[in-house]
Amino acid sequence: MRSCGIKSYVRRSGRMSDAQRQAYETLRSPYAVPFSPTFLNYEALFRSIQPLIIEIGFGMGVATAQIAQDNPQINYLGIEVHRPGIGRLLREIESRGLLNLRIIEADAVEVIQSMIPDHTVQGFHVFFPDPWPKKRHHKRRLISRPFTDLLARKLHSGGYCYLVTDWADYGEWALRELAATDHLVNPHGGFAPPKSWRPKTAFERKGLAQGHGIYEIWCEAVQ
Numbered sequence: 232m233r234s235c236g237i238k239s240y241v242r243r244s245g246r247m248s249d250a251q252r253q254a255y256e257t258l259r260s261p262y263a264v265p266f267s268p269t270f271l272n273y274e275a276l277f278r279s280i281q282p283l284i285i286e287i288g289f290g291m292g293v294a295t296a297q298i299a300q301d302n303p304q305i306n307y308l309g310i311e312v313h314r315p316g317i318g319r320l321l322r323e324i325e326s327r328g329l330l331n332l333r334i335i336e337a338d339a340v341e342v343i344q345s346m347i348p349d350h351t352v353q354g355f356h357v358f359f360p361d362p363w364p365k366k367r368h369h370k371r372r373l374i375s376r377p378f379t380d381l382l383a384r385k386l387h388s389g390g391y392c393y394l395v396t397d398w399a400d401y402g403e404w405a406l407r408e409l410a411a412t413d414h415l416v417n418p419h420g421g422f423a424p425p426k427s428w429r430p431k432t433a434f435e436r437k438g439l440a441q442g443h444g445i446y447e448i449w450c451e452a453v454q
């Protein structure tokens with residue numbers, strides 16, 4: 232299969248707290264699955280067949296845990312490479328007793344290419360992806376074709392892609408990339424109104440503190 236070829240992250244430095252390290256070492260086995268180039272068995276992973284939402288780059292996972300807790304009728308899969316955040320979200324899964332949230336520690340591009348069967352995803356959440364503001368780095372932006380083509384193929388009809396960024400230029404870029412993606416339509420024609428159910432994330436607070444605006448994009452899959 233052709234790789235999408237995006238390296239959209241750098242591993243952020245950041246010390247793991249003792250609690251995060253302990254969670255990372257002891258809770259991966261029940262709540263996280265390793266990367267493997269075979270399709271996931273959703274029923275075995277969640278012990279239930281429910282709609283699946285995938286969050287790419289959950290950071291510290293604060294919004295992820297809250298959304299999963301608020302929606303027990305939906306399964307959530309968070310994909311991240313930042314270990315302190317993985318440790319933190321593992322703790323949240325344990326302490327909140329979340330049966331509907333699981334984690335994969337790996338590059339989301341590879342996970343979605345190799346582990347997610349086509350037309351099986353209800354939604355993708357991408358909150359405050361790394362903005363890669365310098366022109367020479369634009370090729371590292373996650374919301375770019377052909378990766379958006381891959382996302383569209385994984386969605387089932389009526390599924391959605393929900394992106395939020397605090398970088399106006401990335402928002403405009405993403406609108407263009409998503410508009411050029413077959414089988415995705417933007418019912419708002421441009422930026423979407425904010426969703427009241429989405430909790431604020433750490434990077435959103437940083438962006439707001441720097442005086443940035445918040446740009447939301449909502450696209451839906453049509454087959």
Ligand SMILES: C[S@@+](CC[C@H](N)C(=O)[O-])C[C@H]1O[C@@H](n2cnc3c(N)ncnc32)[C@H](O)[C@@H]1O
Nearest residue numbers: 239240288289290311338339358359432433434
């Ligand atoms: C700017 S942070 C935003 C984190 C969080 N969503 C928030 O709003 O606070 C972007 C996150 O995406 C993760 N990320 C970027 N590309 C990724 C990829 N290809 N696979 C997995 N995680 C990725 C990074 O590790 C980082 O934690």
